[in-house]
Amino acid sequence: xxxxxxxxxxxxxxxxxxxxxxxxxxxxxxxxxxxxxxxxxxxxxxxxxxxxxxxxxxxxxxxxxxxxxxxxxxxxxxxxxxxxxxxxxxxxxxxxxxxxxxxxxxxxxxxxxxxxxxxxxxxxxxxxxxxxxxxxxxxxxxxxxxxxxxxxxxxxxxxxxxxxxxxxxxxxxxxxxxxx
Numbered sequence: 696x697x698x699x700x701x702x703x704x705x706x707x708x709x710x711x712x713x714x715x716x717x718x719x720x721x722x723x724x725x726x727x728x729x730x731x732x733x734x735x736x737x738x739x740x741x742x743x744x745x746x747x748x749x750x751x752x753x754x755x756x757x758x759x760x761x762x763x764x765x766x767x768x769x770x771x772x773x774x775x776x777x778x779x780x781x782x783x784x785x786x787x788x789x790x791x792x793x794x795x796x797x798x799x800x801x802x803x804x805x806x807x808x809x810x811x812x813x814x815x816x817x818x819x820x821x822x823x824x825x826x827x828x829x830x831x832x833x834x835x836x837x838x839x840x841x842x843x844x845x846x847x848x849x850x851x852x853x854x855x856x857x858x859x860x861x862x863x864x865x866x867x868x869x870x871x872x873x874x875x
Contacts, residue, residue, distance in 0.1 A: 698810055703758055714737065717740045719790030720790075722790065724792065758789070768788055774821075780816060787800065789803075808869060818866045824862070832860065840863060
């Protein structure tokens with residue numbers, strides 16, 4: 696599967712992407728606001744990738760810069776529930792530093808939201824952010840996500856618990872904002 700926009704292609708991740716994911720996920724600017732321990736290594740990335748591939752409730756995507764066809768980021772969707780018509784955007788990041796701050800994260804989110812609400816006909820899309828992740832909070836608010844509250848001490852990273860700010864977008868909110 697491939698999804699496209701003006702600048703990006705979002706394609707299914709492959710096993711060969713794991714080495715790139717490992718490199719990105721060692722970078723402080725990537726792992727700062729993700730539940731990724733500092734001790735994470737290639738074997739853990741591969742193990743996680745394989746487990747997710749075998750679970751139909753998960754989807755793994757690689758963000759590719761269209762002009763030169765290089766991977767620049769990653770999206771991981773979990774808790775896909777066809778019956779409830781819901782899913783969670785569990786991880787999204789731009790891993791190549793030179794592509795950060797240029798709007799590609801926002802562009803990728805718009806592609807995934809269109810896929811979720813139009814193609815998969817979801818009723819609800821959720822995501823969460825670490826406390827203090829102002830950049831993501833601002834982006835998700837701009838995209839139309841609604842704050843739902845705080846899940847206290849709900850994630851553990853490097854032995855420390857963190858709060859997650861829960862957000863969602865409903866089908867009618869998406870269509871009223873993006874499809875007129």
